[in-house]
Amino acid sequence: DVKVTQSSRYLVKRTGEKVFLECVQDMDHENMFWYRQDPGLGLRLIYFSYDVKMKEKGDIPEGYSVSREKKERFSLILESASTNQTSMYLCASSFPGIGSRVTGGNTGELFFGEGSRLTVL
Amino acid sequence: GNSVTQMEGPVTLSEEAFLTINCTYTATGYPSLFWYVQYPGEGLQLLLKATKADDKGSNKGFEATYRKETTSFHLEKGSVQVSDSAVYFCALIPGYSSASKIIFGSGTRLSIRP
Numbered sequence: 001d002v003k004v005t006q007s008s009r010y011l012v013k014r015t016g017e018k019v020f021l022e023c024v025q026d027m028d029h030e031n032m033f034w035y036r037q038d039p040g041l042g043l044r045l046i047y048f049s050y051d052v053k054m055k056e057k058g059d060i061p062e063g064y065s066v067s068r069e070k071k072e073r074f075s076l077i078l079e080s081a082s083t084n085q086t087s088m089y090l091c092a093s094s095f096p097g098i099g100s101r102v103t104g105g106n107t108g109e110l111f112f113g114e115g116s117r118l119t120v121l
Numbered sequence: 122g123n124s125v126t127q128m129e130g131p132v133t134l135s136e137e138a139f140l141t142i143n144c145t146y147t148a149t150g151y152p153s154l155f156w157y158v159q160y161p162g163e164g165l166q167l168l169l170k171a172t173k174a175d176d177k178g179s180n181k182g183f184e185a186t187y188r189k190e191t192t193s194f195h196l197e198k199g200s201v202q203v204s205d206s207a208v209y210f211c212a213l214i215p216g217y218s219s220a221s222k223i224i225f226g227s228g229t230r231l232s233i234r235p
Binding site: 042109111112113 | 153155157162163164165166167170210214223225226227228
């Protein structure tokens with residue numbers, strides 16, 4: 001089974017602190033993603049990476065950065081945490097997946113970690 | 122553009138009731154369609170998927186049929202259990218797009234009464 005592991009389930013930080021959220025996957029997936037989930041807003045993509053050292057901004061990258069030094073690990077960094085970054089953060093990974101046309105039948109569905117609930121005071 | 126619309130929640134049902142959660146989509150090309158489930162305190166898990174028109178995805182007693190003519194992918198279960206209480210997300214990957222382009226609906230919270 002695919003396993004996506006997020007380092008912390010619950011964190012409490014103070015405004016201005018630097019926060020690291022770590023994510024590791026064990027299925028050799030090329031793609032990795034960071035989402036945040038907020039009530040009434042669903043899932044919003046922060047950043048994603050399709051290869052080591054590669055990253056692209058998602059829909060809400062402001063206030064965040066990412067690091068992908070190894071294929072299995074994707075880190076989300078809050079340089080200076082703010083109260084509006086209190087949220088549930090979800091990491092996910094996948095094979096590239098090109099719609100339904102990928103060889104081997106892979107459709108690129110995402111595999112998620114259990115989430116990291118961050119509270120910024 | 123590409124989008125997913127699913128019914129507003131919360132949905133509250135009694136155990137053994139029939140469940141339908143509506144999902145409609147707008148997409149270019151031939152998208153792949155997914156239902157994800159999020160149990161309390163957990164991340165999302167893939168529940169089922171369908172990759173072409175008239176495909177039926179099924180898992181854990183849940184079913185959804187890819188209806189291109191109505192651009193829908195409604196989730197159904199014949200007899201729900203308390204353990205089905207969760208948030209359900211409909212999602213799509215547009216045809217010929219990479220997984221980075223997956224688009225989620227806003228989620229529907231389901232609560233099952235014993």
